[in-house]
Amino acid sequence: MTDSKRIVIVGGGHNGLVCAAYLAKKGREVMVVEAAEQVGGAAVTREFTPGFKVSSCAHLLYLMDAGISRELGLETHGLRFARQDLATVALAADGKHLTYTTTAVSGGDVSADDRAAYPKYRRRMEKFSDVLAKLYTREPPRLGTHNRKDLMSAARLALDIRLLGRDDMREFLRIAGINMFDILEEQFDSALLKGALSLDGMLGGSLGPRSNNGVFAALHRLSGQVGGTRGALALPAGGMGSVTAALAQAAQMNGATIRTSSPVASILMDGDHVCGVELEGGEKIDAGIVVSNADPRTTLFDLLGARHLEAGIVRRVSNIRMSGKAAKLNLALNGAPEFTGLGADQLGERLVIAPDLVYVEHAFNHSKYGEHSVEPVMEITIPTVHDTTLAPSGQHVLSAVVQYAPYDLKGGWDEAARTAFTNQCMEVLGRYAPKIREQVMHTELMTPVDIEREFRITGGHWHHGELTLDQALMLRPVPGLAQYKTPVGGLYLCGAGSHPGGGVMGAAGRNAAAAVLSGE
Numbered sequence: 001m002t003d004s005k006r007i008v009i010v011g012g013g014h015n016g017l018v019c020a021a022y023l024a025k026k027g028r029e030v031m032v033v034e035a036a037e038q039v040g041g042a043a044v045t046r047e048f049t050p051g052f053k054v055s056s057c058a059h060l061l062y063l064m065d066a067g068i069s070r071e072l073g074l075e076t077h078g079l080r081f082a083r084q085d086l087a088t089v090a091l092a093a094d095g096k097h098l099t100y101t102t103t104a105v106s107g108g109d110v111s112a113d114d115r116a117a118y119p120k121y122r123r124r125m126e127k128f129s130d131v132l133a134k135l136y137t138r139e140p141p142r143l144g145t146h147n148r149k150d151l152m153s154a155a156r157l158a159l160d161i162r163l164l165g166r167d168d169m170r171e172f173l174r175i176a177g178i179n180m181f182d183i184l185e186e187q188f189d190s191a192l193l194k195g196a197l198s199l200d201g202m203l204g205g206s207l208g209p210r211s212n213n214g215v216f217a218a219l220h221r222l223s224g225q226v227g228g229t230r231g232a233l234a235l236p237a238g239g240m241g242s243v244t245a246a247l248a249q250a251a252q253m254n255g256a257t258i259r260t261s262s263p264v265a266s267i268l269m270d271g272d273h274v275c276g277v278e279l280e281g282g283e284k285i286d287a288g289i290v291v292s293n294a295d296p297r298t299t300l301f302d303l304l305g306a307r308h309l310e311a312g313i314v315r316r317v318s319n320i321r322m323s324g325k326a327a328k329l330n331l332a333l334n335g336a337p338e339f340t341g342l343g344a345d346q347l348g349e350r351l352v353i354a355p356d357l358v359y360v361e362h363a364f365n366h367s368k369y370g371e372h373s374v375e376p377v378m379e380i381t382i383p384t385v386h387d388t389t390l391a392p393s394g395q396h397v398l399s400a401v402v403q404y405a406p407y408d409l410k411g412g413w414d415e416a417a418r419t420a421f422t423n424q425c426m427e428v429l430g431r432y433a434p435k436i437r438e439q440v441m442h443t444e445l446m447t448p449v450d451i452e453r454e455f456r457i458t459g460g461h462w463h464h465g466e467l468t469l470d471q472a473l474m475l476r477p478v479p480g481l482a483q484y485k486t487p488v489g490g491l492y493l494c495g496a497g498s499h500p501g502g503g504v505m506g507a508a509g510r511n512a513a514a515a516v517l518s519g520e
């Protein structure tokens, strides 16, 4: 085994940077080795056509752990917000849009009953997501051990659920694993409201409104507290790249070194312990510990090699469901788009196209058979309404997550398929903003295949692996690897594929740093 005290972190996505910052803060010698020209992974800002910048994949900040922002001093390191507390506008083709915030719903044809039910629904979901948020700050317990730490951790989870009170505990246990369709049907009348709310459980996953696990995914989405409000949505000034730039600065100020344009080809072993990494160019970097921000399959199969793992782990990792269905559509526009019935003051909110539950389910159905949606659902931001640094004066960027665009599209994502899906997206957008096609100066579509290639995420999956109860908590990414430490001496995981999963939250990075420190 190497006597190097160095810790190498493979990948400078936000989780790798968080992990680096915490380890460096504790005085460890840390080097982040990132394949891309810039750090940030799927949370970056990039010029996608001359003069127009966009948050390439992740475009809204809502999950970043408040403790991490504070402890790493992200504001001191330059993080600013162009806008916080965005409302969501559920777009209606007839212009009778509906708006909801963290506290109220208004507009559209929303009934008095729905107006009264919404705050109750929201508070209850927030209360339930608190249980997850607490669990997210710590390592999940190992299953089937008598270890005191694991037993205490499992007991804390049970206690947090019990502390919800009898009624809420029962409701939490009833709904946590089920689908959004049933619980939204139980509580609301408005088709538009139900469609839009269902999207919170669908984004980034391979789920439709009737799929189990949708509620769990919606609770995960609510578990952050950016700006002190649970589930609030924020647009970082300068795009998501400014979040990861602040994290990189925090890591460097604490003493970490960051190398970009340095793809790791393999993790090196000395006996049964890691001893460093080898870059694609052949350079070797010694390390006593290697922490990987790459997804579990890339880390264990491509970089380490399955021969170093026992057969059970290899089988479980092979079976991780990680086939992405979310694409990103980025448009450069020659002016502000006009959505029928939408005031200029609402253009900068989060706009969603998910007009009812059946529409969303139909959009999902195609993807089950390897087809893209004919009528996609969308989550749209127009960040240039709040942040003029992203486009030339008077011009705009439209950034949309569009689903469903399966990674394993039948026939593959050739030019014809890309054009067909882009046209479907534009056709749907045109229903709400009839002149938008004439305003488009440049279009970029990033399918899961592009996301896999550009960000080195297997399957182009938002969470580095489906975020469902069979792949969550102590089962994430698979049993035996859920505590960040792998069975290979000195090798740890710190990316979204680990507990608690994806989204720009940093929890996996921080928990992994704690696991490294406690394992020393």
Ligand SMILES: Cc1cc2nc3c(=O)[nH]c(=O)nc-3n(C[C@H](O)[C@H](O)[C@H](O)COP(=O)(O)OP(=O)(O)OC[C@H]3O[C@@H](n4cnc5c(N)ncnc54)[C@H](O)[C@@H]3O)c2cc1C
Pocket (backbone or CB within 6 Å): 010, 011, 012, 013, 014, 015, 016, 033, 034, 035, 036, 039, 040, 041, 042, 043, 057, 058, 059, 060, 061, 062, 063, 204, 262, 263, 264, 265, 293, 294, 295, 298, 303, 326, 327, 328, 401, 451, 454, 455, 456, 457, 460, 461, 462, 463, 464, 494, 495, 496, 497, 501, 502, 503, 504, 505
């Ligand atoms: C279309 C889309 C939209 C999304 N929208 C949102 C959103 O609005 N809000 C939100 O919170 N989340 C969103 N997400 C999810 C979020 O982007 C991810 O969950 C998150 O970025 C994962 O962070 P990470 O640090 O774990 O991994 P990544 O961001 O994937 O970073 C991993 C890093 O490792 C590097 N790497 C991999 N292999 C190697 C190697 N061999 N050598 C060196 N480096 C390597 C990669 O280059 C990358 O930089 C979205 C995701 C997608 C796909």
